[in-house]
Amino acid sequence: MRELNVEALARVEGDGGITVTIDGKNVKSVTLDVHEGPRLIEQLVKGMTPADDLNVIPRICAICTLSHRYSAIRGLEKALGIKPPEKAQVTRELMMLGENVESNSLHTFLLALPDFLGYPSAIAMLNDYGDDVKRALRLKKFGNHVMAVTSGRIVHGENPVIGGFGKYPGRKALEEIKLKAHELVPDAVRAVELFASIDYPTYPEADMLFMSVNAPKNQFGFAGESIIISNGKEVDVEDYKKLTNERIVSHSFAKRSLYQEKPFTVGANARLINMGKRLDGQATDLLKEHYNERWLKNPLMNNLAQAIEMLWSLEHLPDAADKVMSLDDPPIEKPTRENGSGTGAVEAPRGTLYHHYEIKNGLIDSADIITPTAQNLDDIERHMKLTAERMLADGKKDDEVRLGLEMVARAYDPCISCATHLVTLKRI
Amino acid sequence: MHKLRDTPGDIEEDLRSELEDIAGNSRVYVLGLGNTDRADDGAGVLVAQALKKRFPSFSYSEHDGVEGTVLDISEKKEDAIIIFVDAADLRASPGKIKLVRKADIKDTEITTHRVAVALMASILERAGKRSAVLCIQPGRIEFQGKVTKPVMDSIDLTTRVLTAIMKNANS
Numbered sequence: 001m002r003e004l005n006v007e008a009l010a011r012v013e014g015d016g017g018i019t020v021t022i023d024g025k026n027v028k029s030v031t032l033d034v035h036e037g038p039r040l041i042e043q044l045v046k047g048m049t050p051a052d053d054l055n056v057i058p059r060i061c062a063i064c065t066l067s068h069r070y071s072a073i074r075g076l077e078k079a080l081g082i083k084p085p086e087k088a089q090v091t092r093e094l095m096m097l098g099e100n101v102e103s104n105s106l107h108t109f110l111l112a113l114p115d116f117l118g119y120p121s122a123i124a125m126l127n128d129y130g131d132d133v134k135r136a137l138r139l140k141k142f143g144n145h146v147m148a149v150t151s152g153r154i155v156h157g158e159n160p161v162i163g164g165f166g167k168y169p170g171r172k173a174l175e176e177i178k179l180k181a182h183e184l185v186p187d188a189v190r191a192v193e194l195f196a197s198i199d200y201p202t203y204p205e206a207d208m209l210f211m212s213v214n215a216p217k218n219q220f221g222f223a224g225e226s227i228i229i230s231n232g233k234e235v236d237v238e239d240y241k242k243l244t245n246e247r248i249v250s251h252s253f254a255k256r257s258l259y260q261e262k263p264f265t266v267g268a269n270a271r272l273i274n275m276g277k278r279l280d281g282q283a284t285d286l287l288k289e290h291y292n293e294r295w296l297k298n299p300l301m302n303n304l305a306q307a308i309e310m311l312w313s314l315e316h317l318p319d320a321a322d323k324v325m326s327l328d329d330p331p332i333e334k335p336t337r338e339n340g341s342g343t344g345a346v347e348a349p350r351g352t353l354y355h356h357y358e359i360k361n362g363l364i365d366s367a368d369i370i371t372p373t374a375q376n377l378d379d380i381e382r383h384m385k386l387t388a389e390r391m392l393a394d395g396k397k398d399d400e401v402r403l404g405l406e407m408v409a410r411a412y413d414p415c416i417s418c419a420t421h422l423v424t425l426k427r428i
Numbered sequence: 429m430h431k432l433r434d435t436p437g438d439i440e441e442d443l444r445s446e447l448e449d450i451a452g453n454s455r456v457y458v459l460g461l462g463n464t465d466r467a468d469d470g471a472g473v474l475v476a477q478a479l480k481k482r483f484p485s486f487s488y489s490e491h492d493g494v495e496g497t498v499l500d501i502s503e504k505k506e507d508a509i510i511i512f513v514d515a516a517d518l519r520a521s522p523g524k525i526k527l528v529r530k531a532d533i534k535d536t537e538i539t540t541h542r543v544a545v546a547l548m549a550s551i552l553e554r555a556g557k558r559s560a561v562l563c564i565q566p567g568r569i570e571f572q573g574k575v576t577k578p579v580m581d582s583i584d585l586t587t588r589v590l591t592a593i594m595k596n597a598n599s
Contacts, residue, residue, distance in 0.1 A: 059465065059571075110547075123547045130554060133547070134499065141496030154493050 018405055020388050027392065030385040031249075032377055032409070042367045050076045050162055050335075050357070053364055057355070058156050060369070061415055063106075065156050066099045066147060067222075067348035068369075071355040074223065076162050078342025079359045080335035087327040088164040091150055094177075094320040095160065096222040096346070097313040098146025101139055101184075103349035104268070104310040107413045108191050109136030112303045115407045116198045132194065135187040139310070142180055146317070149173045163333035174321040181317035188311035189282065195304040196290045203390045204383035204408045205297040209262060210270035211243060211375075213345050213352060220271075220278040220312065222347040228274040229259070230296075237345040240354045244370050256378050257370065263378035266351030267412060268305035269295060283312035299383050300411045306349070338362040348372055350413040373414045383408050439525065443562075444589045446527050447511070450560055454507040456597040458590055459497055460489040461514040461545070467573030468522065468566030471583050472513035474575070478587045483594050498548040502555035509558040512545055513586065515566040515579075522567025523578030525586065529560050562586060 021028040041060055045053045057072050058065040070092055077084060084092075109132055110122040119125045122133055144154045149169045151157025159166045210230040215221030227235045227243060235243055244257040257264075272279075273295060276287050287308050295301045343356040351372025358366040384405045391401045447456075460476025462469045472489070479487035488497040501510060518526050530553060533546050549559040564586065567576040575583070 062463075121547075123544070123550050126547075126550055126554060130551075133551065137495045137499045137551070141493055141499060144493045144496060148493075153491060155490070 018384065018409060020384070020401075020405065022388070022392065025392060027385055027388045030381050030388055030405075032381050032384070042369055045364050045367050048364050049362065050080065050359065050364065053357075053367070054161065055158070057367075057369070060371075062155050063103050064099070064348040064350070064353065064415065066095050066151055066160070067346050067353050068355070069151070069157075069160055070096060070223065071344040071346040071348075071353045072357070073160060073162055074344025074346065075342045075355040075357045076344070076359070077333075078344070079340040079357050080162065080342075081337040081340060082163050082333045082335055084333060085164055085330035087168060087324065087330050088333075090320060090323040090327070091165055091168060092160060092223070093221065094169075094317070094324055095147060095150035097317050097320055098143050098150060100143070100222065100313040100349055101188075101310055101317075102143025102147060103413075104306040104313075105136050105139030105143060105191070107349070108195065108303055108307050108310065109133065109139075111413070112407075112410055113194065115403065115410060116195075116200075116303075132190065135190060139184055139187055142184055145180070146177055149177065161332060162335075164330060165332075168329045169324060171325055174325050178318040178321045181314045181321075185282070185311065185314050188307065188314050189286075191307035192286050192290070192304070192311055195307045196286070198304075200294070200298055200300045201387075201404065201407070202298070203387040203404055204299055205294065206383065206386055207297060208299070208379065209259065209264040210273045210296075211259070211264050211266050211352060212270040212274045213237070213347055215275060215278070218278060220275045220280075224345065227345065227352065229264075230270070230273055237343045237354070240343055240345065240356065240370070244354070244375060246370065246374070255370075255374050257375040258378060263382050264375065265299065265302075265379045265412075266372050266375050267302050268309045268349070269299070269302040270351065271347060272305045272308060279308075279312050281312065281315040283308050283315060286311065299379070299408060302411045302413065306413070335362075350415060351376060371415065373412070376412050376414065380409055380412050380414065440585050440589060443525060443527065443585070444592060447562075447589060447593050450527075450529065450558070451509055451593055451597055452507075454509045454558065454597065455504075456486065456590075456594050457501055457508060457510045458483075458487045458594070459494060459510055459512050460487070461494065461512055462490065465571060467568045467570055468564075468575055468579040469515045469569045470575070471515045471564045471566065471579055472562075474583050475513045475586050475590065478583070479590055479594065482591060483598060486594055486598050494548070498551060502552050502557055507556075509560070510549075510552055511590065512548075512559065512561045513590075514545070514561060514563060515569070516561075516563035518563055518565045520565045521578070522565055522576050523582040524565040525582050526563045526565075527560060528563060530558060533559075533561060 017033050019031045045056055058069045060068050114121050114125055148154045152159035211227055213224035214226045214228045215224045225237055243259050246255040246257055249256055338361055341358045345354050354370040356368040387404045387408050391404050458476050458479050460472035462472040464470030464473050476487050476489035518524055530549050533549050552559045564582050
């Protein structure tokens with residue numbers, strides 16, 4: 001038996017790794033071992049007011065901070081009998097577009113691309129792809145800016161509240177967003193071109209099941225009241241437990257999810273597979289040009305999906321800004337009851353994020369948070385196992401297998417932020 | 429790696445000397461990294477916030493957007509150095525300060541949360557700018573914990589030294 005370790009990802013905030021156990025030529029198991037702390041937050045918020053809950057739960061993640069806040073707001077507003085004003089809804093759409101650009105730009109250009117171009121990191125890409133690295137930073141900066149304008153600051157903004165916004169973005173800031181979004185469209189098109197030109201390995205391919213929210217009004221979007229499953233079914237978000245069926249495994253602190261005993265995938269690929277026909281602009285043209293049946297089998301296509309989605313977000317931002325500008329600032333809606341329950345479901349960049357709350361006498365009695373990565377873990381392991389089996393059968397060296405596994409894991413854009421040991425191969 | 433002497437009283441003098449040496453006649457920018465929700469981990473941000481009062485155009489932190497700030501400075505037509513200030517595990521006693529030059533910054537990967545300092549330093553280098561990391565050893569990084577006394581002392585010391593350096597360089 002021997003072990004191979006992959007060097008750490010920097011800035012660890014959580015701990016995780018992949019262990020592949022190989023017995024001779026057989027892959028015995030592949031486990032994605034995650035040691036996350038965020039689940040404690042569900043206990044931490046018990047007894048808090050809904051407003052205090054909103055101060056705590058975005059801390060689960062610094063990059064999905066607005067997704068967590070928005071999902072919680074949706075769940076809490078339902079529980080408290082609040083119908084948010086139209087301006088709050090469109091401003092929330094705007095902030096989610098910003099988060100999507102911020103996160104997808106970082107993941108596509110800087111996290112995923114080096115794998116496919118044969119570089120160990122974005123730093124090593126600088127000489128040959130320096131302009132693309134700077135594109136990523138420009139896009140990320142802009143996404144951060146939209147997040148700051150809508151939420152109050154770049155990370156953990158407090159401006160989106162239950163019932164509306166503390167302060168709505170002003171016309172000048174919105175006009176600047178419109179202008180800048182338009183300027184950055186070519187950068188997103190470049191991302192699509194790059195990821196469409198990649199010859200994706202077939203090793204992880206297998207039939208997949210995809211889930212995403214069903215955005216209202218038959219439009220593409222990042223929030224909804226029902227979940228679309230790629231098998232043609234649709235489930236109300238209040239029945240989210242029928243979809244996620246969380247369970248505990250011995251090798252990970254992160255819970256796992258199965259749908260009808262089968263793993264499934266959430267993320268940009270799921271969104272485009274389930275709602276891709278609702279895109280417009282260049283994004284729809286490029287999706288039509290590059291979509292093929294491999295999207296339904298290969299998780300690596302999520303990288304291309306994120307690039308197309310980022311383009312759509314940039315193209316859609318000016319319309320969203322116009323909508324915000326067209327409406328007068330409404331007051332914050334107040335709760336109409338002190339007891340109730342509600343589930344929020346939004347599309348974080350890496351997939352569907354659920355927040356469920358039970359409220360009693362105005363305080364949180366229970367909370368349930370199901371993150372995209374927790375839903376994806378079983379499918380990540382399944383595709384990694386296939387990859388390991390097929391690459392080893394092809395006579396690939398350990399380093400190649402290790403990279404193949406990392407590519408699969410990274411394609412899911414998992415929030416195992418900064419794991420120290422991503423892959424360990426154990427030979428018996 | 430440049431080691432600063434441990435003798436009280438010399439640290440400030442040594443740090444100032446080191447920084448003056450690497451700053452030369454360049455504009456000096458400070459970018460404070462870390463998480464103020466996690467006690468001493470926020471040391472870099474606290475230094476940057478203190479400096480921002482006096483040097484609003486030259487001091488930035490996580491709250492301003494790290495990557496965007498680096499991108500903006502990299503495109504400036506001036507000779508400049510960025511001093512990243514960050515909490516780092518130096519395997520030393522809390523509050524220990526160490527200056528790490530560009531050549532010694534570990535070439536680590538990028539996470540989903542933020543672009544690595546090594547990449548930002550490389551981007552700056554390609555744009556003709558220089559960089560260094562001023563590390564402060566944390567003593568406590570618990571969520572919502574208080575900054576420890578030795579780290580607070582180092583934050584104050586670092587702020588004093590950088591104020592003097594930036595006053596000369598950026599006036």
